[in-house]
Amino acid sequence: MELKKWHQMDVEELQHVMGVQPQQGLTEEEVEQVRKKNGRNELTEGKRISPIILFLNQFKDFMVVVLMGATLLSGLLGEYLDAITIIAIILLNGVLGFIQEFRAERSLRALKQLSAPNAKVLRGGKLDIISTSLLVPGDVILMESGDRVPADVRWIETSSCSIEESALTGESLPVTKHCHVIKEEDVPLGDQKNIGFMGTMMTRGTAKGIVVRTGMNTEMGKIADLIQNTESMETPLQHRLEQLGKILIILSLVLTIMVVAAGILHGQPPMGMLLAGVSLAVAAIPEGLPAIVTVALALGVQRMIKRKAIVRKLPSVETLGCASVICSDKTGTLTQNKMTVTSVWVGGRSLEVTGDGYAPIGQILEGKRPVDLKNDQSLRRLLQISALCNNSEIVENVTDEIRGKKKLKEETGTTSSWDLKGDPTEGALVALSSKMGMSPHSLGSVYQREQEFPFDSERKLMSVIVTHQGGRLLYTKGAPDVLLHQCSHILWGGNVIPFTGMMRKLVLTANEEMASSALRVLGTAYRELRPQEKVASESEAESQLVFVGLAGMIDPPRREVRDAIATCRRAGIKTVMITGDHGTTAEAIAHQLGILPRGGIAVSGQELSRLSDDELDAKVDQIYVYARVSPEHKLRIVKSLQRKGHVVAMTGDGVNDAPAIKAADIGIAMGITGTDVTKEASSLILSDDNFSTIVAAIEEGRNIYENIRKFIRYLLASNVGEILTMFFAMMLALPLPLLPIQILWVNLVTDGLPAMALGVDQPEKDLMEHKPRGAKENIFARRLGWKIISRGFLIGMCTLGAFWLTLRVAPDQPGQLLKAQSVAFATLVMAQLFHVFDCRSSRSVFHRNPFQNKYLVLAVLSSILLMLGVFYIEPLQPIFKTVPLGLREWALTIVAAGIPTFLMGAGSVWGGRKKRTGGNQRIVAKSTKISA
Numbered sequence: 001m002e003l004k005k006w007h008q009m010d011v012e013e014l015q016h017v018m019g020v021q022p023q024q025g026l027t028e029e030e031v032e033q034v035r036k037k038n039g040r041n042e043l044t045e046g047k048r049i050s051p052i053i054l055f056l057n058q059f060k061d062f063m064v065v066v067l068m069g070a071t072l073l074s075g076l077l078g079e080y081l082d083a084i085t086i087i088a089i090i091l092l093n094g095v096l097g098f099i100q101e102f103r104a105e106r107s108l109r110a111l112k113q114l115s116a117p118n119a120k121v122l123r124g125g126k127l128d129i130i131s132t133s134l135l136v137p138g139d140v141i142l143m144e145s146g147d148r149v150p151a152d153v154r155w156i157e158t159s160s161c162s163i164e165e166s167a168l169t170g171e172s173l174p175v176t177k178h179c180h181v182i183k184e185e186d187v188p189l190g191d192q193k194n195i196g197f198m199g200t201m202m203t204r205g206t207a208k209g210i211v212v213r214t215g216m217n218t219e220m221g222k223i224a225d226l227i228q229n230t231e232s233m234e235t236p237l238q239h240r241l242e243q244l245g246k247i248l249i250i251l252s253l254v255l256t257i258m259v260v261a262a263g264i265l266h267g268q269p270p271m272g273m274l275l276a277g278v279s280l281a282v283a284a285i286p287e288g289l290p291a292i293v294t295v296a297l298a299l300g301v302q303r304m305i306k307r308k309a310i311v312r313k314l315p316s317v318e319t320l321g322c323a324s325v326i327c328s329d330k331t332g333t334l335t336q337n338k339m340t341v342t343s344v345w346v347g348g349r350s351l352e353v354t355g356d357g358y359a360p361i362g363q364i365l366e367g368k369r370p371v372d373l374k375n376d377q378s379l380r381r382l383l384q385i386s387a388l389c390n391n392s393e394i395v396e397n398v399t400d401e402i403r404g405k406k407k408l409k410e411e412t413g414t415t416s417s418w419d420l421k422g423d424p425t426e427g428a429l430v431a432l433s434s435k436m437g438m439s440p441h442s443l444g445s446v447y448q449r450e451q452e453f454p455f456d457s458e459r460k461l462m463s464v465i466v467t468h469q470g471g472r473l474l475y476t477k478g479a480p481d482v483l484l485h486q487c488s489h490i491l492w493g494g495n496v497i498p499f500t501g502m503m504r505k506l507v508l509t510a511n512e513e514m515a516s517s518a519l520r521v522l523g524t525a526y527r528e529l530r531p532q533e534k535v536a537s538e539s540e541a542e543s544q545l546v547f548v549g550l551a552g553m554i555d556p557p558r559r560e561v562r563d564a565i566a567t568c569r570r571a572g573i574k575t576v577m578i579t580g581d582h583g584t585t586a587e588a589i590a591h592q593l594g595i596l597p598r599g600g601i602a603v604s605g606q607e608l609s610r611l612s613d614d615e616l617d618a619k620v621d622q623i624y625v626y627a628r629v630s631p632e633h634k635l636r637i638v639k640s641l642q643r644k645g646h647v648v649a650m651t652g653d654g655v656n657d658a659p660a661i662k663a664a665d666i667g668i669a670m671g672i673t674g675t676d677v678t679k680e681a682s683s684l685i686l687s688d689d690n691f692s693t694i695v696a697a698i699e700e701g702r703n704i705y706e707n708i709r710k711f712i713r714y715l716l717a718s719n720v721g722e723i724l725t726m727f728f729a730m731m732l733a734l735p736l737p738l739l740p741i742q743i744l745w746v747n748l749v750t751d752g753l754p755a756m757a758l759g760v761d762q763p764e765k766d767l768m769e770h771k772p773r774g775a776k777e778n779i780f781a782r783r784l785g786w787k788i789i790s791r792g793f794l795i796g797m798c799t800l801g802a803f804w805l806t807l808r809v810a811p812d813q814p815g816q817l818l819k820a821q822s823v824a825f826a827t828l829v830m831a832q833l834f835h836v837f838d839c840r841s842s843r844s845v846f847h848r849n850p851f852q853n854k855y856l857v858l859a860v861l862s863s864i865l866l867m868l869g870v871f872y873i874e875p876l877q878p879i880f881k882t883v884p885l886g887l888r889e890w891a892l893t894i895v896a897a898g899i900p901t902f903l904m905g906a907g908s909v910w911g912g913r914k915k916r917t918g919g920n921q922r923i924v925a926k927s928t929k930i931s932a
């Protein structure tokens with residue numbers, strides 16, 4: 001018998017063919033067997049650069065090729081030892097470059113994997129969340145709005161389900177999906193409405209389906225080659241540095257040519273000068289810069305991962321450091337999202353609820369006495385709605401005694417806690433009804449769910465239709481202010497009576513009272529449906545309702561958030577709360593967290609809708625809380641803040657948040673509660689959904705940028721020093737102060753490890769004490785350019801000075817030139833190694849503990865050892881043309897090398913002190929931060 005196509009099968013046939021029970025899913029053994037046959041659910045990746053190519057790439061640089069050519073030439077002219085050593089140094093440099101780039105590439109790949117999506121799958125009767133790559137045909141998966149379809153799936157249950165399939169069909173309007181059989185055999189993809197295709201996006205509703213094709217067998221797999229869209233991971237800074245690199249190459253070449261020409265004019269041998277010139281050019285061109293920048297970014301990103309922030313787009317690391325406003329969701333990000341109902345209002349009575357967390361242990365009290373549920377029809381109805389208009393569960397988590405912890409039940413030796421599966425708001429309602437013995441489980445045997453109109457944050461309501469003893473009921477819960485508009489009656493003392501204006505006022509006052517104690521309030525309502533009444537849409541269902549009552553739940557603020565907000569304030573970053581919750585609740589929590597300053601205002605979504613863009617722009621800087629907003633408002637807020645010149649970080653979780661997240665300078669998605677759509681639109685994912693993680697990421701972002709500035713300063717000042725030493729020597733008609741091989745050696749020992757160690761330097765103490773830098777700030781801003789030139793100049797002058805002083809002792813004595821060159825060589829290396837500590841501080845070398853960065857200390861020590869090696873290991877002396885130095889020469893070397901760093905440092909400390917004694921301490925403190 002020929003097998004039918006997937007869309008032609010009914011659910012039973014499908015179950016049979018795939019060998020799976022939709023209530024159970026596959027077992028782990030079955031999964032293993034299928035995976036062996038089918039492989040992982042992945043699209044084959046585009047080609048990667050092989051390590052060999054990456055290594056060879058290190059030598060394709062123009063100047064390196066010229067140097068190799070020149071070396072070969074000098075080898076042919078008989079300078080074998082020189083030629084071999086130079087080639088060895090070039091190779092060593094290549095290996096270093098390769099390691100840097102290989103590490104960078106590997107970290108970038110690891111990053112991509114970290115943000116790979118997950119799927120909800122039913123296996124062995126249990127719901128699990130696994131990486132989509134582990135799905136196999138036959139898996140039963142559950143999806144909700146915002147999820148990306150992880151494989152090709154035949155739907156077996158759908159509820160108001162729409163899917164946007166433009167990735168596959170080009171059609172941007174979402175398609176409504178169902179689970180019925182489609183009889184025709186050949187149906188275009190767009191019409192296969194009972195199939196979900198890998199890579200498409202669920203924009204609405206919920207669905208359950210069986211995976212039928214995975215990986216390259218999916219429809220997406222067939223066109224995978226066409227859609228390999230590799231996102232550019234280059235950051236704006238990297239791009240600018242690339243351009244800067246080109247300018248520096250030209251500049252170094254011009255100076256080198258001048259050096260060579262002057263040398264030849266003053267009687268130096270042309271071949272020697274040529275080699276010296278090319279070596280100088282190789283040393284002066286900061287070819288390692290892009291790789292070190294990538295490594296610094298990648299290592300910074302690794303640190304962010306440790307602090308629970310996953311960077312999806314590398315450029316955002318830079319933008320993070322410029323963030324001036326953070327717009328944050330309230331629930332779950334600023335608060336713990338651990339909801340517990342503490343008060344209930346029904347029929348004019350306020351009731352108190354006892355108990356903690358999601359445990360179904362507690363009572364409902366009226367005055368101080370437990371309520372009598374049997375005779376309280378209104379409360380019973382509220383609890384029924386709470387339990388049944390609900391998709392969450394609470395489960396008892398019984399574990400063996402946890403060592404070191406106090407036993408909860410001494411007799412049994414077990415501790416127990418209650419875990420939530422699902423949405424916390426709904427979990428709180430399940431716990432509430434379960435406290436009174438009305439759990440969804442117990443009610444489920446007498447009430448059957450017929451249909452669901454899922455919650456969405458635009459509508460702020462959720463409804464279900466349930467059947468009970470032959471009757472049909474619509475149960476609705478949601479934001480009270482929205483729900484009230486749909487109610488025509490109210491349940492009062494067990495009777496359904498018209499909902500008069502006065503009654504409405506009573507409800508609103510109760511709502512306001514709960515909200516002002518920072519409670520999140522949900523209203524409940526119901527309606528009896530006629531047996532045959534068809535309800536096609538939520539708007540048809542949710543009208544003419546009978547209002548029942550309110551449930552108010554606490555959601556305590558996260559403990560660490562208050563401090564994080566204070567840090568933001570000191571760092572010149574404004575925190576704005578954007579929430580779907582009620583204004584009064586939002587304001588109460590904003591006060592608790594210190595978000596709302598004096599003069600700050602809160603606006604509601606409704607007010608926001610009434611404001612024109614210009615009016616909003618005029619007010620936006622004073623607004624700290626936006627309440628009862630819909631996701632579409634978020635986009636307006638981002639745009640307005642951007643028009644005011646802010647760099648905006650914006651969080652989001654729901655599917656409708658994606659446009660705002662995309663528009664924000666830093667779009668932040670929630671790792672736990674976020675949907676795939678928002679995660680894909682985001683540039684940063686918070687793996688713990690926590691606001692303080694954003695602040696940590698901003699701190700890292702600032703630090704990474706400062707570290708990049710530190711090693712740019714170091715590398716360029718060193719190079720300026722090298723070039724100027726040679727340049728002035730040639731201009732002053734002095735002999736060559738440094739031999740080609742020495743120049744290359746300086747480049748090798750000073751450029752590699754110390755620069756990398758600067759890339760992982762700890763932040764300065766005041767990193768979060770000053771305003772964010774401007775988004776367009778030049779990398780050389782804040783006097784960096786001046787520091788590079790002044791320190792580079794001093795390094796050059798001191799090296800040349802040490803060379804000249806040594807040479808002057810006995811200019812005509814044979815061997816004295818070699819000694820002077822050795823002194824110059826040692827001075828240049830030591831000056832750079834001192835200077836690297838200066839680069840750690842925006843003030844001076846004396847403002848930071850030099851031993852704090854142990855990588856730097858190790859890098860500097862190993863560079864010193866390498867330098868001493870060429871002085872004191874005898875076989876190396878003829879290669880590097882060095883002579884052992886005496887105490888006097890070393891003293892000269894250390895003094896000359898120390899001048900650029902320590903003299904300038906002392907000058908800056910002295911200058912700072914003089915200004916302080918001058919009076920205005922506050923301004924001085926500010927100005928010393930970036931003084932010379």
Ligand code: ATP
Nearest residue numbers: 329330331425455457460462477478479579580581
């Ligand atoms: P944010 O996360 O943006 O700070 P929020 O989570 O409070 O805000 P929404 O989830 O959009 O925002 O909820 C808005 C309102 O909808 C809530 O104040 C509540 O009254 C109501 N609500 C929330 N969850 C549900 C639900 N599962 N069913 C029905 N109504 C809900």
